[in-house]
Amino acid sequence: MSKVTALTAGPLDPRAIDELATSFRGELVRPRDAIYEEARRVWNGSIDRRPELIARCTGVADVIAAVRFARTHDLLVAVRAGGHSFPGHSVCDGGIVIDLSEMKGIRIDPAARTARVQAGALLGELDHETQAFGLACPSGIVTHTGVAGLTLGGGIGIIMRKYGLTIDNLLSADVVTAEGEFVKASESENADLFWGLRGGGGNFGIVTEFEFRLHRLGPHVVAGPVFWRMEDAPQVLRFYRDWIADCPDELMTIVVQRKAPALPSVPPDLVGERVVSVVCCYAGPVEDGEKVVAPLKQFGSPVLDLCVPKLFLAQQSMFDPSFPPGWWYYVRSCDVSQLNDHVIDIMVEHGQSISSPVTTIALWQMGGAVSRVGDDETAFNGRTAGHTFNINGNAKSAVGFEEEREWARSYWSALSPYHSSVYVNFMMEEGEERIRQAYGAEKYERLKTLKRKYDPENLFRLNQNINPG
Ligand SMILES: Cc1cc2nc3c(=O)[nH]c(=O)nc-3n(C[C@H](O)[C@H](O)[C@H](O)COP(=O)(O)OP(=O)(O)OC[C@H]3O[C@@H](n4cnc5c(N)ncnc54)[C@H](O)[C@@H]3O)c2cc1C
Numbered sequence: 031m032s033k034v035t036a037l038t039a040g041p042l043d044p045r046a047i048d049e050l051a052t053s054f055r056g057e058l059v060r061p062r063d064a065i066y067e068e069a070r071r072v073w074n075g076s077i078d079r080r081p082e083l084i085a086r087c088t089g090v091a092d093v094i095a096a097v098r099f100a101r102t103h104d105l106l107v108a109v110r111a112g113g114h115s116f117p118g119h120s121v122c123d124g125g126i127v128i129d130l131s132e133m134k135g136i137r138i139d140p141a142a143r144t145a146r147v148q149a150g151a152l153l154g155e156l157d158h159e160t161q162a163f164g165l166a167c168p169s170g171i172v173t174h175t176g177v178a179g180l181t182l183g184g185g186i187g188i189i190m191r192k193y194g195l196t197i198d199n200l201l202s203a204d205v206v207t208a209e210g211e212f213v214k215a216s217e218s219e220n221a222d223l224f225w226g227l228r229g230g231g232g233n234f235g236i237v238t239e240f241e242f243r244l245h246r247l248g249p250h251v252v253a254g255p256v257f258w259r260m261e262d263a264p265q266v267l268r269f270y271r272d273w274i275a276d277c278p279d280e281l282m283t284i285v286v287q288r289k290a291p292a293l294p295s296v297p298p299d300l301v302g303e304r305v306v307s308v309v310c311c312y313a314g315p316v317e318d319g320e321k322v323v324a325p326l327k328q329f330g331s332p333v334l335d336l337c338v339p340k341l342f343l344a345q346q347s348m349f350d351p352s353f354p355p356g357w358w359y360y361v362r363s364c365d366v367s368q369l370n371d372h373v374i375d376i377m378v379e380h381g382q383s384i385s386s387p388v389t390t391i392a393l394w395q396m397g398g399a400v401s402r403v404g405d406d407e408t409a410f411n412g413r414t415a416g417h418t419f420n421i422n423g424n425a426k427s428a429v430g431f432e433e434e435r436e437w438a439r440s441y442w443s444a445l446s447p448y449h450s451s452v453y454v455n456f457m458m459e460e461g462e463e464r465i466r467q468a469y470g471a472e473k474y475e476r477l478k479t480l481k482r483k484y485d486p487e488n489l490f491r492l493n494q495n496i497n498p499g
Pocket residue numbers: 073108109110111112113114115116118119120130149169170171172174175176177178179180181182183184185186187231232233235236237238353455456492493494
């Protein structure tokens with residue numbers, strides 16, 4: 031059982047499921063059930079898999095029961111939180127989905143500035159609770175993404191340059207191991223496991239609850255995109271590179287290339303035009319933020335400027351309409367150390383050939399607090415990256431999807447001389463060698479040792495898998 035071959039497994043005896051029902055409080059969804067079709071669906075519409083059983087857990091006891099059941103019956107296991115895995119790791123053909131999406135409890139301690147978050151919570155739900163106290167936990171940029179999967183891969187987001195990755199704010203985690211045992215992980219308890227959970231994905235067990243450190247933020251921040259026509263990209267990107275060279279940690283930016291979307295904030299004559307935008311967020315006082323972003327807003331001839339003081343919550347949901355569930359998504363990703371002229375030329379060339387109205391490229395500015403955590407302190411790799419590319423070849427359905435995939439691959443291949451690391455949460459099914467590259471040889475070996483300790487039979491293998499073999 032140590033090698034990943036396919037996302038499939040053998041049939042499951044229905045009597046065994048009836049037996050599980052006696053020790054399981056949540057819903058057990060089978061193919062014959064009315065809600066099965068909805069329950070097996072994940073965010074990426076291009077993923078179409080049919081598990082034999084979906085175990086919708088209500089708490090830790092259900093997770094333990096589901097893990098033990100999977101072991102006893104030698105089932106392929108998929109673990110689902112927010113369901114946003116790009117390659118669809120949270121659903122399988124045959125086997126069992128251990129579905130945590132109903133476990134949504136979030137408790138803020140405003141005095142200690144911490145949050146306890148169950149594994150089914152989504153980013154928007156966490157932001158909603160934290161912002162009620164003027165606090166924030168660094169996470170990602172689309173509200174319907176799951177806290178769990180995002181955290182376990184690292185968690186990059188719009189305030190990370192000031193406050194670090196999501197994992198840099200993880201204080202402890204409750205975990206159900208592959209043996210079905212409950213353990214805690216923190217700097218002082220099972221520290222080896224805690225290291226692996228911070229970037230090693232779902233390889234080492236099922237996290238049932240996270241404890242995070244929070245920071246004062248908002249409610250208003252200066253944030254949002256400034257847009258230029260794609261023809262201006264050569265000048266805009268060069269200006270951008272120089273402008274961010276010595277910017278404060280409070281400023282985080284993402285360059286986006288796409289066709290302007292049909293949204294109320296976009297003038298009708300711009301919709302469908304290829305644009306390059308710089309999305310900002312200043313994690314500090316509004317007056318300071320306005321000063322810092324002023325040069326960007328004044329550069330060249332922007333066709334739309336939406337970078338203004340706004341609620342942090344409004345910024346956090348800004349990207350939601352661009353990534354609805356059900357469209358067909360494909361991603362290629364890489365880190366680059368710097369935005370040199372060659373990289374800019376590749377961006378300009380490929381930006382001009384964007385065809386799908388829903389394809390997007392995001393170039394994330396890294397650095398700041400992320401780069402000041404020691405490389406060995408967590409399993410996450412890529413702390414020294416200058417930028418992270420997320421090249422999304424998207425289509426609303428199967429129509430045109432293959433072309434978008436090809437386009438994304440060609441953009442990514444053109445960048446190959448400049449690839450450094452890669453963020454595991456932005457990977458598709460790319461094979462063991464690519465996973466080794468993602469972590470680097472040394473970290474990969476350390477992760478392997480940990481995997482042998484916590485999951486030697488590779489029960490948790492639908493992920494960016496650390497093969498214990
Ligand atoms: C629209 C969109 C926006 C995104 N934006 C960002 C972003 O801003 N920043 C960023 O860093 N990433 C981002 N990502 C990538 C995201 O971090 C990953 O896709 C992540 O896996 C999503 O987590 P999930 O819980 O929603 O997914 P799921 O599909 O539910 O889980 C993904 C995998 O994580 C593991 N897993 C999930 N929950 C648990 C658990 N409780 N215990 C153990 N293993 C578990 C499993 O292996 C599972 O297969 C984005 C993805 C999408 C689709």
